[in-house]
Amino acid sequence: MNPALPLARLGRATLDALAAIGQVTLFALSALSHLVRPPFYLREFGQQVMQVGWFSLPVVGMTALFTGGALALQIYAGGARFNAEAVVPQIVAIGMARELGPVMAGLMVAARVASSIAAELGTMKVTEQIDALTTLSTHPVKYLAVPRLLAATLAMPVLVAVADAIGIMGGWLVGTTRLGFNSAAYLKNTTDFLQAWDIGSGLVKGAVFGFIVALMGCWFGMNSARGAQGVGRATKGAVVAASVLILAANYVLTELFFSA
């Protein structure tokens, strides 16, 4: 075997990755430029708000409820080691609002929405529907990508707010029924402790994650290879890329917002 082969492979992979980043960036810029130029497809935007936002509520709510509950149990157990059981309400609230609300909602929406966008647009690509759009004087980025990007970016903060509230409620449920907290005191501790930026930062994260989800779904879908296999690969790629990018972006945003 040629000793330089692993190096060459690494080089090729790096170049491919850089090229992909460049292409995605160009795609995002083109979508943004279409966002501000008419025509605007309001009907499609409305449909996507329903798809991304409204229909994601159950899964995001369930995830948040169980996460908040488990968080309360862990903080109680961990806090007990140095007699700090009483901090459960505060830590649940801050953990949900700053980190787990946006991240859990983002990952669930990545699974639910990035996959469905990629599969839908990928199928449109391989059945020539995207070509057909072009011949009907309709720009595919404007008609397909812009409504999805806008809907996901605007709907995600709302989903995060819902996740925060339900997650805190999950903590409260476990705290009052299993850990012996007084209901009124638990809620008072939560509201006294939380600051506006704890919640606001999570909502900003949500908007960024929503944009990532729709961008990955659209990009992988519209660049799908031919055939059912191509659509399958596009769908998988969209979910994996969206999930990893969400976690990476989350770290960067946390550094940006909270590191001293």
Next chain:
Amino acid sequence: MITIEDVHKAFGANRVLQGVDLTVARGTSTVVIGGSGTGKSVLIKCILGLVTPDRGRITVDGEDALRPKSRDAFLARFGMLFQGGALFDSLPVWQNVAFRLLRGRLKRPREEARAIALDRLARVGLKPGVADLYPAELSGGMQKRVGLARAIAASPEIIFFDEPTTGLDPIMAGVINALIREIVTEMGATAITITHDMSSVRAIADRVAMLHGGVIRWEGPVAAMDAAEDPYLQQFIHGRAEGPIETVR
């Protein structure tokens, strides 16, 4: 007038078009024939800019088709029937047909757009009841006809039909052939039709072009087709297994 000069297109090692030259005069009907996989669909996608040629020039009435001044205005002159129909499966049939009339520069009131859609559906032999169904609820031949109705909905000047009669029964095929002929002679449209069906060729064509080996192998008026001496053309129009075109068996 559409002129295609020295157009090349390869997909990886697969050299599909290798120097295609073709001229289509305004208001005429040209039929492109050729074996499966010779690049007929790729050729018309090149004219519309859906596939970018590696080399060559394409002009439509003197305007560079690869870099039109306004792509919107350029594409507004065309109608296209895709080989696979390419209907939008999220929209009901009538909105597919009226797609162009519901948005963009040709937008008009919804009622009017729907009336035009119903008229076009009738012209391809589909009943009004089909209008509110979704494409997935239709048979293959019905989908093809909806695609045809969509291609002619906005009365374009130039129309491309990619295999308009494949999958249709002989009577419906006859109706569609007559419709295409009528669109050219009565409405003065310019048409390029791809077909494998020799009875369609005779019904639709003013001129015939045969694509083989990446180039236009023969081109001429339909009346000259039978007397032409090209052995490739003769093998194709008579559907012979023996001849210069290789068949793998």
